[in-house]
Amino acid sequence: RKEVEQDPGPFNVPEGATVAFNCTYSNSASQSFFWYRQDCRKEPKLLMSVYSSGNEDGRFTAQLNRASQYISLLIRDSKLSDSATYLCVVNKPDKLIFGTGTRLQVFP
Amino acid sequence: GAVVSQHPSRVICKSGTSVKIECRSLDFQATTMFWYRQFPKQSLMLMATSNEGSKATYEQGVEKDKFLINHASLTLSTLTVTSAHPEDSSFYICSARELAGGYEQYFGPGTRLTVT
Numbered sequence: 001r002k003e004v005e006q007d008p009g010p011f012n013v014p015e016g017a018t019v020a021f022n023c024t025y026s027n028s029a030s031q032s033f034f035w036y037r038q039d040c041r042k043e044p045k046l047l048m049s050v051y052s053s054g055n056e057d058g059r060f061t062a063q064l065n066r067a068s069q070y071i072s073l074l075i076r077d078s079k080l081s082d083s084a085t086y087l088c089v090v091n092k093p094d095k096l097i098f099g100t101g102t103r104l105q106v107f108p
Numbered sequence: 109g110a111v112v113s114q115h116p117s118r119v120i121c122k123s124g125t126s127v128k129i130e131c132r133s134l135d136f137q138a139t140t141m142f143w144y145r146q147f148p149k150q151s152l153m154l155m156a157t158s159n160e161g162s163k164a165t166y167e168q169g170v171e172k173d174k175f176l177i178n179h180a181s182l183t184l185s186t187l188t189v190t191s192a193h194p195e196d197s198s199f200y201i202c203s204a205r206e207l208a209g210g211y212e213q214y215f216g217p218g219t220r221l222t223v224t
Contacts, residue, residue: 032211043201043215044152087151091211095142100151 001026004099006088012105017078021102023071023088032091033064035073037084038101044087047073078106111135112204114216121192121223128188129219131202138204141185142213143177146199158185182207192223 006023013019025033033050048055050062050071061074071088085101111134121127131141139160144152156177157165164177176188185204189196199220203213 034212041199041220043218046212046214049210049212094211095154095157096211096213098152 002099003027003092003097004088004090006099006102008100008102010103010105012107013078014107015078015080017106018074018076019078019104020075021073021086021088021104023073023099025069025071025088025090025097027090027092027097028069030090030092033062033071034089034096035060035062035071036087036089036098038087039084044098047086075104078104080106080108082106110206110214112202112214112216114202114219116219117217118220119222121221123193123223124191126188126190127192127221128186129200129202129221131185131187131204131216133183133204133214136204136209137182137207138185139182139207140205141179142203142205143175143185143187144201144203146201146218152201155187189221192221194223197221197223 004025035047036044037047038044048057050064052064054063059076063072083106085103087101088099089096113132115130141158143155146152154167155170158177158179160179160182166172179185199218201218203215205213
């Protein structure tokens with residue numbers, strides 16, 4: 001079983017749609033969680049950290065369920081520029097473990 | 109803030125030669141830097157963790173004699189791919205963690221290595 005599992009997608013959604021990505025992790029000792037975004041042939045960029053109480057940054061909302069070892073990312077009002085691969089990332093404990101990513105394609 | 113540079117961005121070399129890649133944290137100090145490799149349509153795979161002033165810690169299956177890492181200062185780490193072969197062709201990305209930060213890492217723009 002992979003340490004961080006994500007649905008690879010692709011998710012093809014129209015502009016303005018709401019889309020949700022899920023992720024599960026296997027290490028119950030993990031304490032820090034992140035969503036990164038990676039564009040094709042580019043480096044990953046930190047999108048947001050994920051906190052236990054859930055957190056929001058503009059159109060992006062992240063949720064963490066420690067009991068289920070489950071992380072989610074919700075994107076509202078999708079833009080064309082949101083098209084990218086979204087990486088679920090978990091610490092273990094002093095390094096980061098990356099999921100394989102979920103590809104999002106937003107179309108006009 | 110939290111800008112990481114990487115040089116070169118792209119390199120083509122002949123089989124058997126060595127290539128050095130530099131990773132710099134430009135506006136913060138990083139006691140720890142990380143080197144990753146990413147093959148097409150695959151996730152990032154951690155190769156090694158580099159700590160300033162000490163030996164790097166390599167992940168299982170990564171040859172330390174082939175991938176030489178030096179972390180001489182709080183802002184610079186280098187990765188040297190020695191005796192490169194075509195199967196070493198990949199996207200190499202470094203990241204850095206702030207001295208007083210959390211676990212989040214900031215990534216350099218990556219180096220695309222092609223060995224012919």
